Amino acid sequence: MENEKIKNTALNEKAGISPPEIFSAAVVKNIQKFRKVQPSSEELVQGILSGNITALSRAITLVESTNPDHLAKANEVINACLPHANKSVRIGITGVPGVGKSTFIEAFGKHLTGLGKKVAVLAVDPSSTISHGSILGDKTRMEELVKDENAYIRPSASGDTLGGVARKTRETITLCEACGFDTIIIETVGVGQSETAVHSMVDFFLLLKIAGAGDELQGIKRGIMEMADAIVINKADGDNIRKAKLAKTEFNRALHLFPAKRSGWIPTTATCSAITQDGIPEVWETISKFIELTNGNDYFNVKRSEQNEYWMLETINEQLKLNFYNNSEIQTLLESNKKAVQNDEISPFAAAQILLEKYFKG
Structure with missing residues (x-):
């Protein structure tokens, strides 16, 4: 009787049909x-x-x-x-988490592919310092752009490099350019110091901001503002339009406090909405004017030459560090010196000197 009651309620699980195969075993084997x-x-x-x-x-x-x-x-x-390679426009885009970088890049990328451009997005995803795992969710967030045949999105884990931008990102640009992509967009993690690395490998540096985040008065500070070729206040839609226009005015005033750029370019400010598409075409117009100006005064080529030299030195530093820590003798000596430093038996500087002398003599 009790079983009969259960069968007549919504809690009863009815026998269904077997789900169809969603993949072919032959296809899986070939893959x-x-x-x-x-x-x-x-x-x-x-x-x-x-x-x-x-x-x-x-x-x-x-x-x-x-x-x-x-x-x-x-x-x-x-x-x-x-x-x-070297036949593309390289654009660095940065901003604090939550500013809408991925949404902006999708709207901006779709606008560029609509103009006939081939766009490669190199998105750096934060890695956990504990598990070293990474979500790599940029393809999910840019669901429209990822389906565009003229776009390529490559999310990479930041790892232990500064903002995730290092030799691998610089060389990935070369590969994408050789593959025919004429516009390369690099999205940073947005952790603060990674912007320096991005700035050293792009032609145009775009800083995304949002209104009402308390950044307006901080605009007079040097650093990230000084590196920016343009500041765009995102999320300028709905009730936020008035705040965005006010923020634009404040940032514009701050930019005038900085010395003139070597490129001869005067940084601009603008507002946009990645949701309504307002202001997106104007961002590309600004970048195009910058490229035209710097090509005309040859700053474009001079900057790229300087960047090549910078990354040669960075690669040397990185390779020396890698070789040092992969040296079997150093690995053994490092462990004993770590314990000695922790126990205050030797100073960190003296321990480092011992390790370096051993490495270079070996």
């Missing part, structure tokens, strides 16, 4: 077989130059790898792609 095959550097280069996105993605994965065995292969690919 697994394909992934096991490691293409040669020549095959990757040919794929990249022909615009193959799969080859581009695999080459970027190779560049990002920390496996020493992948380094030589990655360098071969990059060197072969280098003559076909």
Whole structure:
């Protein structure tokens, strides 16, 4: 009797039908077989130059790898792609978390692809310092742009580098340019110091702000404001329009306090809404004017030459650090010196000197 009552309620689970197969076993097998095959550097280069996105993605994965065995292969690919690179406009976009970077980039990217541009978005996602995991959710947030055949979104974990922008990001730009992308957008984590690294690898540096966040009066401070080629107040829609216009005026006043830029460009301020698309076309017009001006006075090429020199030195520093910590003798000595420093048996500076002397003598 009790069982009969349960059957007549909504709590009763009725027997359903078996769900259909959502994938083909044959297709899965082919994909697994394909992934096991490691293409040669020549095959990757040919794929990249022909615009193959799969080859581009695999080459970027190779560049990002920390496996020493992948380094030589990655360098071969990059060197072969280098003559076909340097034909794009590189745009750095930064702003604090919550300013709407991803939403802005999607709206901006869709506008560019509508103009016939090929857009590559290199989005850096914060990594946990504990688990080293990363959400890599940019493709989810940019759901319209990711479906655009003229756009490519590559989210990468920030790792332990400054804002996640390091050698891998710089070389990824080269690969994307060789693949035919004429507009490269780099989105930073927005943690503060990463902007310096982004500024050293882009042509135009865009700072996103939101009204009412208390930043207006801080605009007179040097640093990020001084690096910006344009400040755009995002989320200028609905009840926020008046606040955004007021913030624009305040930031515009602050920009006039800074010395003139070497490029001859006068930084601009603007408002936009990634939701309503208002102001998005004007952002690209501003960037186009900047490129026209800096190409005319040759600052564009001078800056890129300086950036190449900067990243050569950064790569040397990074490689020295990597070699130091991967040295087996140093690893053993490092552990004993760590304990000695923790127990106040030796100063951190003396311990560091011992390790460095051992490394260079070895």
